[in-house]
Amino acid sequence: MTRTSPADRIVEGVLHPRSSRAWRAGFTLACLLTMWLVAGIVVLLARGVGIWGIAMPVAWGFAITNYVWWIGIGMAGTFISSALYLTRQGWRTALNRHAEAMTVIALAVSGLFPVLHLGRPWFAYWLAPYPDRMGLWPQWRSALVWDFFAIATYVVVSVLYFYVGLLPDLAAVRDRARTRGRQVVYGMLALGWRGDAQHWQRHTRLTRMLAALALPLVFSVHSMVALDFSEGLLPGWHSTIFPPFFVAGALFSGTAMVIVLSVPLRRGFALEGVLTDAHFDRLAKLLLAAGWIVTYGYVAEVFTAYYGGDPYDIAMVRHRLSGAYAWVFWATIACNSVAIQALWWPRVRVNRTALVAISVLVLAGMWLERFMLIVTSLYRDYLPSSWGMFHPTVWDIAFLLGxxxxxxxxxxxxxxYVPVLSLSEWRRQDARPGDGA
Known part of the structure; x- marks a missing residue:
């Protein structure tokens, strides 16, 4: 077997796909869950957001939890790809393609929830500063408006970054395609790529520019999402630690998702020589580092509440530790702070079964952490007369699983239908033995 065989196998897999039993089972399950989501959207448009469990005082529930969770997952893919590209790390080659795809897909999923949560999603364009004769301009001092612009910018840059990296590989598939239909489709997607020196020069320059733009956007976007909460004058939300805490949480959950996706890809495409133990070791170290920053955020939140002496902040912390949703807090600590401690051992960091198990716990813990953040600050307000519980409905579950x-x-x-490995970068990396992972 030659060293370039992974690239050949990937191109042949795109041109002559063979559906394995695992792929068909996953596709069937995904279709069923997506149909459940579509049914939920239809019912929501017909009956309104009352089908969810939200009510006063808990007006934010699963929808905003899902939104913050998915957009956090979408941050890590571009961060890993752009940061490793700008620092010239050779081990990026095995991860960047599916990490970037993860970002684009997660952003597409996350964009559903804030629009549907508006109650009247057909008026979502009111968030944009369009010319309005009625004078209903957006409130420019609100983080929600800037959240719209930050995420829109990040989506555009992420999609361009992902698509530009695909161009040489789409051209490779076009050149090897044997049917006219595939030649036309992949030829249109390749935008006339010929692979000459001028194309490579422009491609490298544009990729470097997009990577330089994407890296700071990773920090700005999730910081803006954090300001959606920290601008609110509620105990548990009004905190200056939220922007860096949210960025670390996004990198934490996104790295966990990269690990969860990398393991089946390694097995399904026989990429043992590409996705090596060294890659998983480095991803595990990144997961451990981000997890400790998130853990520091949990400790700092409890400490500052008691150190500040504000009775409402202290009451909020006590509710989280021993209130009605205390199980959410302790499950979050178990998943995000305790489970990752196994990654101190090198043997665990290269054990793919253990890595997937820990990463799944992290993903579950980060969802619970967002749920805890939202609900435990809303269900116990300043006045006991406005207290109330949140009970999710079957449609809340439908939107989450869907x-x-x-x-x-x-x-x-x-x-x-797309090469899961950057073939051009793999060949270039393969020609420089000793570099990378």
Missing amino acids: SMGMFLLLFLLFVR
Whole structure:
């Protein structure tokens, strides 16, 4: 077997896809969950957001939890790809393609929830500063408006960054395609790529520019999402630690998702020589480092509440530790702070089964952490007369599981019709033995 065989296998897999039993089972499950999501959207448009469990005082529930969770997952893919590209890290080659695809798909899924949560989603364009004769301009001092612009900018840059990196590989598939239909489709997507020196020069320059733009956007976007909460004058939200805490949490959950996706890709495409133990070791170290920053945020939140002496902040912390949703707090600590401590051992960092198990716990813990952040600050307000519990409905579950199904469906289509490895970078990396992982 030659060293370039992974690239050949990937191109042949795109041109002559063979659906394995695992792929068909995953695709069927993803379709069923996505259909459940579509049914939920239809019912929501017909009956309103009352089908969810939200009510006063808990006006934010699963929808905003899902939104923050998915957009956090979408941050890490571009961060890993752009940061490693700008620092010239050779081990990026094995990860960048599916990490970037993860970002684009997660952003597409996350964009559903804030629009549907508006109550009247057909008026979502009111968030944009369009010319309005009625004078209903957006409030420019609100973080929600800037959140719209920050995420829109990040989506555009991420999609361009992902698509520009695909151009040489789409051209490679076009040149090897044997049917006229595939030649036309992949030829149109390749935008006339010929692979000459001028094309490579412009491609390298544009990739470097997009990577330089994407890296600071990773920090600005999730910082802006954090300001959606920290601008609110509620105990548990009004905190200056939220922007760096949210960025670390996004990198934490996104790295966990990269690990969860990398293991089946390694097995399904026989990429043992590409996705090596060294890659998983480095991803595990990144997961451990981000997890400790998130853990520091938990400790700092409790400490500052008691150190500041504000009775409402102290009451909020006590509610989280021993209130009605205390199980959410302790489950979050177990998943995000305790489970990752196994990564101190090198043997665990290269054990793919253990890595997937820990990463799944991290993903679950980060969702619970967002739920805890939202609900435990809303269900106990300043006045006892405004206290109330949140009880999710079957449609809350439908939107959560349906969003997972939509993500899985789009990712399975990606691995079916797009090269999961950057072939041009792999060949260039393969020609420089000793570099990279």
